[in-house]
Amino acid sequence: MQLEFSPAEIAFQKEVRSFIAENYPENLRSVQDEGHDLSKEDFLSWHRILAKKGWIAPAWPVEYGGTGWTATERFIWSEELAAADCVGTMPFGLSMVGPVIYTFGTPEQKAKFLPGILSGDDWWCQGYSEPGAGSDLASLRTKAVRDGDDYVVNGQKTWTTMAQHADWGFFLVRTDSDAKAQEGISFLLIDMKSPGVTVRPIITLGGEHEVNEVWLEEVRVPVANRVYEENKGWTCAKFLLAHERTGIAAVARSKRGVEKIKAIARTEQDGDRPLIANPFFKRKISELEIDLTALEFTELRSLAGEASGKGPGPESSLLKIKGSEIQQRITELALEAVGHYGAPYFRGFGEGDNEHPIGPDYAHRAAPTYFNTRKTTIYGGSNEIQRNIIAKMVLGI
Amino acid sequence: MDFSYTETQDMIRETLSRFLADTYDFDSRSKMIASSSGRDPGIWKALAQDLGMLGASFSEDQGGLGGGHLENALIMEELGKVIAIEPYLQTVVLGGGALKAVGGAVADAVIPEIINGNVIIAFAYAEPQGRYNLANIRTTAKKDGAGYVLNGHKSVVYAAPWATHLLVTARTGGATSDVNGVSLFLIDANAKGIVRRDYPTVDGFQASEIYFENAAIPADALLGDEGAGLPLIERIVDEATVAVCAESCGVTAKLHQGTLEYARQRNQFGQPISRFQVLQHRMVDMFMEVEQSKSMTTMATLKLDLPAAERMAAVSACKAKVSRSAKFVGQNAIQTHGGIGITQELAIGHFFKRATMIENQFGSADHHYDRFERLTLAD
CATH class of the missing domain: 1.10.540.10 (Acyl-CoA dehydrogenase/oxidase, N-terminal domain)
Structure with a gap:
């Protein structure tokens, strides 16, 4: 056991660090620094650079476009991305449906869909939740009825993140209404431009348009777009949830978040001292930082276990619970740190707007980000559901 | 890595x-x-x-x-x-x-x-007034010919009744909390002038109050340089702190496991209490505390040979987290057992007692949060 990087790992770190420094888009950096919402093109500009380099899907097997990096190299990569404050890549293709397709898909499906996920040409969204099926996902009612070589799909999905940009969506649909809840579900890939697909925005507390309702009315989907067997879609869904949970720990990004709070707390005044000298605020930072270290080393231990042959298992629920709690605490502390200037509502720069916004730059998004980040303990299986999973799968109760 | x-x-x-x-x-x-x-x-x-x-x-x-x-x-x-x-x-x-x-x-x-x-060595470092400050020492070691003469009172010296040797911190100079003037000695536990008052501890060990009354010790009992012993003492106490955290990982893993086993066989309202979601989630929270303690202990163990400031920050981060976890897992193990948990009959209560002593051994959570902050969160 050792913490030090090997000479090869240090060389790797240098290589990726200078790649990021030389290739990260300048204009994206300024959009981020000024606290704007990112557009589809903002996300894709960095995605395409990574795709061209062949580094877009480090976790994938090499034969499907992965990098072949070791767990440590992937750790270094995510640390460097976060340290340079790079925008994330959208998880729906790369971390969710991609692994489902290369694990359960047919050769034709792999050939058809994996290249578009890697290149960024296809933007994906996730059709899981429904108005009546949240934590109890298996109670979903969107129905697919076989008609020749197609399914005809009817129903409503919700919380569909970034569906407004999506070319494709992966959907859980009911193909057998008589079977027990989890057994009559199939996993379908649906072209979002199909007739009968309607996307309607849902605006969340920070004013963002991130999530949507998706209505499916008599949508025809070729049977060839069903992944894995009919009525066995729950197998794919569970597999995907476990994959989704590991990335959700977001350790490297949270480290960066803690550093930002420290910087704010050194700048903000609390009477005649900087905020960071306030013992109560300081204790909240140290608790956060120490809990984040515990999460980091729990993830490293779990990656080491994964490298020795075990896939991401139910213990990844622990990473989801602790990771999401920490992400929330970071936004909570950031909002507390900015004091009065948490209140002004910054709607971005308008056309020809040359007045400086109210308050310091770091305060603009403190409240909206805090509001928005309440999602992390709700999505991907709420933290209560994660506790149920650990109780059942790890503790056996 | x-x-x-x-x-x-x-x-x-x-x-x-x-x-x-x-x-x-x-x-x-x-x-x-x-x-x-x-x-x-x-x-x-x-x-x-x-x-x-x-x-x-x-x-x-x-x-x-x-x-x-x-x-x-x-x-x-x-x-x-x-x-x-x-x-x-x-x-x-x-x-x-x-x-x-x-x-x-x-x-x-x-x-x-x-x-x-x-x-068998016992570590005589704590004093009634010193709490967790390793430099707060009133025990003196005065030069006397070739050797030293020890005077003072050391508190709650675990394993002292069994010891052949005592590892003792004492002042060879300076005032009570000075960084300089601290020395470390390894002495014969049965030397003349050492008075012990032995007693059992709540967690099953034996310990002593030790009084040095003009105890004469030889020059070669001094470990390291005279008056410059504090960095060495801080280092071995950091190593011991992480060792106690490792012990806590074992203790809390058993507290958790024992609680799971008990909850599976204890029936109330016509079913095992392990079926109640409120208890399931509590046992999941205990599991997560145990796992995070293991992670922190691994982290700190691997950082023990780093330069002092980094080592201390890592050890304090570890102990702060492990102390809180020991309390959480211990208290919830007892709560889940109910009345039987607070009797001497079951092992679980004895694990709880050791976990409780571990919380403050070599510094409480508060002490270690403070030290972590001094090292990493300067204004």
């Missing part, structure tokens, strides 16, 4: 775990504690001579197996799983740690005797 154990380390764990399963069941432990000496000296001999366990963390040159901090941690974790009352922490981690650090003739003479099981 690598998080795997070597084959030798796996073997040490398996050997020790098997030995303790045979010798350290709850009844055997209770009998040891109730005996006149409060321990079974045969176990220590067996650990040394049959298992070679006391040499695991010493170099091969010194007659050991060539290990270090990781071996200490995994041995402490296994000892924690049976709430062993063996003086491994005091003798090997603290005593052995100090001797490894200073080297020289005393180390060459004493380390082989530690490995053989002939030496």
Whole structure:
């Protein structure tokens, strides 16, 4: 056991660090620094650079476009991305449906869909939740009825993140209404431009348009777009949830978040001292930082276990619970740190707007980000559901 | 970066775990504690001579197996799983740690005797007024001819009634809390002028109040340089703090496991209480605390040889987290057991008692948050 990087790992770190420094888009950096919402093109500009380099899907097997990096190299990569404050890549293709397709898909499906996920040409969204099926996902009612070589799909999905940009969506649909809840579900890939697909925005507390309702009315989907067997879609869904949970720990990004709070707390005044000298605020930072270290080393231990042959298992629920709690605490502390200037509502720069916004730059998004980040303990299986999973799968109760 | 154990380390764990399963069941432990000496000296001999366990963390040159901090941690974790009352922490981690650090003739003479099981060391550092400040020392060591004369009072010296040697912190100069003027001595536990008041501790060990009354000790009892002992003391206490965290991982893992087993067989309202979601989620929270303690202990163990400031920050982060976890897991283990949990009858309560003492051993959570903040969160 050792913490030090090997000479090869240090060389790797240098290589990726200078790649990021030389290739990260300048204009994206300024959009981020000024606290704007990112557009589809903002996300894709960095995605395409990574795709061209062949580094877009480090976790994938090499034969499907992965990098072949070791767990440590992937750790270094995510640390460097976060340290340079790079925008994330959208998880729906790369971390969710991609692994489902290369694990359960047919050769034709792999050939058809994996290249578009890697290149960024296809933007994906996730059709899981429904108005009546949240934590109890298996109670979903969107129905697919076989008609020749197609399914005809009817129903409503919700919380569909970034569906407004999506070319494709992966959907859980009911193909057998008589079977027990989890057994009559199939996993379908649906072209979002199909007739009968309607996307309607849902605006969340920070004013963002991130999530949507998706209505499916008599949508025809070729049977060839069903992944894995009919009525066995729950197998794919569970597999995907476990994959989704590991990335959700977001350790490297949270480290960066803690550093930002420290910087704010050194700048903000609390009477005649900087905020960071306030013992109560300081204790909240140290608790956060120490809990984040515990999460980091729990993830490293779990990656080491994964490298020795075990896939991401139910213990990844622990990473989801602790990771999401920490992400929330970071936004909570950031909002507390900015004091009065948490209140002004910054709607971005308008056309020809040359007045400086109210308050310091770091305060603009403190409240909206805090509001928005309440999602992390709700999505991907709420933290209560994660506790149920650990109780059942790890503790056996 | 690598998080795997070597084959030798796996073997040490398996050997020790098997030995303790045979010798350290709850009844055997209770009998040891109730005996006149409060321990079974045969176990220590067996650990040394049959298992070679006391040499695991010493170099091969010194007659050991060539290990270090990781071996200490995994041995402490296994000892924690049976709430062993063996003086491994005091003798090997603290005593052995100090001797490894200073080297020289005393180390060459004493380390082989530690490995053989002939030496037991107790660490006399705490004082009634000093709390967790290692420099707050009133015990004095005055130069007297070639040697020193010790005077003062040391508090709650675990394992002192069993010890052949005492590892003592004393002032050879400076005022009570000065950084300079602190020295470390390894002395004969039976030297003239040492008065002990022995007693059992709530977690099953034996300890003593120790009074030095003009105790004369030889010059070669001094470890390291006179008056410059504080960095060495801080280092071995950091090593011991992480070892106690490793022990806590074993203790809390058993508290959690025992709680799960109990909840599965305890019926109320016509079903096992393990079916109640409120208890399931609590047991999941306990599980997460245990896992995070293991993660922090691994982190701190791997950072023990870094420069002092980094080492201290890592150790304090670890202990702050582990102290809180020990409290959380211990209290919820008892709560889930209900009334039976607060009796002496079940092992669970005894694990809880050790977990509770671990919380404050070598500094409470608050003490370690403070130290972490001083080191990492300057204005």
